[in-house]
Amino acid sequence: MSSTGVYGTKVPAYITQDDIDIFYSYSKSMNVDDMENSKFIHLDSALLDQAETEDSVNGYDNVLEGMYNLKLPLTHFNQKGYYTIYIKPKETPVILTDVGSLVGYDDVKGLIVDTATLSSNLREVFKTNNSLVGYRIIYFSDTMERETYYRTVTSNNKVEPVVSNATSSSQKSIRYRYNENSSLVFITVTPSTSVTFKPNATPYIGAAAQKVLFVNTKFEPMVIYLNMVDHDADTISNMLEGTQLRDLDNGLVTTYNENNEIYAQHEHYTLKDDATNKPIYEVKKKINENIKFETIEDKL
DSSP states (O other): OTTTTTTTTOOOOOOOOOEEEEEEEEEESHHHHHHHHOOOOEEEEGEEEEEEEEEEEEETTEEEEEEEHHHOOOOTSOOOOEEEEEEEEEEEEEEEEEEEEEEEEEEEEEEEEEGGGOOOHHHHHHSSSSTTTTEEEEEEESSSSSEEEEEEEEEEEEEEEEEETTTOOOOOOEOOOOOOTTTTEEEESSSOOOOTTTOOOOOOOOOOOOEEEEEEEOOOEEEEEEEEESSHHHHHHHHHSSOOEEEEEEOOOOOOOOSSSEEEEEEEEEETTTTOEEEEEEEEEESSEEEOOOOOHHHH
C-alpha cells in the first residue's frame, strides 16, 4: 500500500445508457395488497442523462463524471401514490459456446462465446480485447435458477479453434489460439484454478451450452423511493400565507399564489334550520368549475 494514497478509493464511473437498466413499480398506498400486486416495469435507459458543468473541467470537457440526471416523464409518473425506482447494471444473457484451454497452456481455461450470436451493440463490446475485464458472470442451473456463486472476468481476446493432441493420449481435442479475425472470444475468469492445499478441487467456471449473464461492475445498484402527492410545501404555503380576495356579496374567497395567479377558490355560506331559521352549519365549498376569474390588481 502506498503511503501517499488510499488503496481502494472509489472513483466516479463513466457509464453509457447501454450499461444500465431502469425499472419502476407503483402502489396507490402502503397497503399490503397494493404493494403485493405491484410489478416492476422496464423503463427506457435514455431517461438517464450524463450531467454537465457550466464550464469545462481542467480544460478538457464539461462532463461531470459520475453524476447523472434522471428524467421522470408524466407518461409513467402521473398518479398520486408511491413509486419505487430501481437502477442497476445491465445484465447481458449469453449462451456459452464451449469451455476450453489455450494451445500449449492446458492449465489456462476459459469460456468461449461466439459473438455472431450476439446483438450488434453487444458484439462490439465482446470483440474488443479486454473490454469485459471486471464483469461479473452469473450462472444458471439446469432448472434455470440463478446460482449463488459468480465469477469475475480477467481477460477476453479473440481466438480460433484448433485440433491438437490431448496430453499423454493419442486422442484429438479442441484447443484455442489467438486470432484477431475470429468471431470467437476466449474469456478467462477468476477463480479458475485450484488452491494449493486442495489441488484436485478445480473451481467450476461453466459448461458448453449453459446460459449465463454478463453484468458490468461500473456502479452499484440503487433504489429511489418517490412519493407523488397533491400538495408540497409551496402549495400549502399558498393556502396559509397567500393573498386572498373575499367577495362579501356572495361569500366567494379567492386565493392567489406568489405570482398573483388564482390558486384556489371557495364559496362560503351558512345552512339554517328550516323550522327556526337559525344558522346551524358554516360551509366552505371548493369550486372546481365555473371559477370566477378576477385579478387581485383589479381590486387594489
